[in-house]
Amino acid sequence: MASSSPRTLLLLVLAVAVVVSDAQSQLSETFYDATCPQAASIVQQKVNAFVDADRGLAAALMRLHFHDCFVRGCDGSVLLNSTDTMLTEKEALLNKGSLRGFEQIDEIKMELECACPDNFTQLVARFARVGLDARDMVILSGGHSIGQVHCGAFFERLYNFQGLNITDPSMDPEFAAILKVQCPQTKPFGFMALDATNGTFDSAYYLDLLTNKGLLESDVALLSDPLGVEYAIRAVQDPMAFLNEFGWAMIKMGAIPALEPYGWRRHCAFVEPKY
Template sequence: MSSTLLISATLALALLFVGSDAQLSATFYNSTCPNVTSIVSDVVQQAQESDVRITASLLRLHFHDCFVNGCDGSILLVNSSTIVTEQDALPNINSVRGFDVVDNIKTAVEDSCPGVVSCADILAIAAEISVNLSGGPTWDVLLGRRDSTIANFSGANSDLPAPFDNLTIITLKFSAKGLDTTDLVALSGGHTFGRAQCRNFIGRLYNFSGTGSPDPTLNTTYLATLQQICPENGNLSTLTNLDPITPDTFDNDYYSNLQNEEGLFQSDQELFSTTGASTISIVDSFSSNQTTFFENFASSMINMGNISPLTGTDGEIRSDCKLVNAGLLFTDMK
């Protein structure tokens, strides 16, 4: 099967989802920056040549941006006199990465189309390109977001799904963003590539939930492998593959891993191992048919990309993704 899959009718699906936020459009930059997608693609491909992890990292940046105050580029803002960065929140610190690549993309886009393309849209475009470059689907990215002038440190701590969340908690976090169970299972499939630190799953390996024993939903062979990688009292920053089979390829092996009790995070494995959960049949469906997974992932990415975007005259187009534009606060005070 082709590594790319053009998802038909995704624009129509997205417009149904966003309702009043339908100002986003796949053709938003057609006249003002027609080459934006190719510019982003060139930078991401160049980065991938030296860093195979970067595609998974860029997808994750878009996800972590959208779940906090919506898809507004707020995760990119660094500490300043007016900003407490989301990057220092527990789900992000020493975890999210790829900011240098986003800066390189922004520089390239500004050289071609100054003051036109938002950082929030750059994250959305880079996520789609990253998935496709790694063997996954493509979709029509809806554009027209503007950038936030604030960050939400507390929201990053409370709203982002955590790898140790149980199914009830993670379902509530997705529901709070307008995403349903299918979105939850499809977007979790983003863990089909990339790496994770021991700190994010070591609680399953030795003393799960204070029981003094490993998580019983972990395949014992896989458990032994993970214990070798992450020994008790070892280096919590050690990396391991999210998908032990095809760690750098975007495919549906993630769901087969769950069926084999080889989900790395508790939040992953509970999609399949929670008795009576409605997620089980969706995992089975995606595991048996990669096309079905790709179609649903593309649709869910559009849904996620439409969480509370800033449009019209709200927000701004940052000239530097790390910083609010100079003079903005004084303008707002007039």
């Protein structure tokens, strides 16, 4: 039997680490097979880049895997941050300052979520859990009218859509060609504006979606449902109405109850002491 390379081992380690928070009690290395077949290649690319930049990270990641799985089973608990009422494994006396690789795992997980987002139905369900409806979801997505996104967030759509080494056929070909110049396959480290009028908050984001020039799969997913298409068209046809609706949706989102209310603070970064 051929021996596995260190990078292959790390790929398996990270593949488990990035799914464990979603899989809950059912761990599976095939967790993403149906919904995100390119997951393994994303993890592999990121691990290769990280280890090339820091050779010592290979040992650090394997140590993380051991500390998580050997002590209490592979539950991802070593990745948790401490709170006021709970000291987690990563900050325990014997581990604090000695375990590392957390930032790299977070970055890999973030890229997976960007490359393999929820579909429209799943997105609606997520918003519903906090009291927001489908309309709120589509309107709040208009926040992508301003800002930039890392090339890695849409790398798979450009070069390896669904693991097939092709460009997403739903993307406008001329737009894809522009993206490939800004985000070459060999150096996908740049940033792209989220819509055509970068820096101006308007409804151009929806026009981009309707003309197949959306960047993120989560944005494109909005048009997979007639309701999303309807709201997108309305935003393009009546930009002022969109701005008004966006404002109200932000207010509604701001009213989502806190899971653990901390009350009034003198300084935003510090919780007031309890006497």
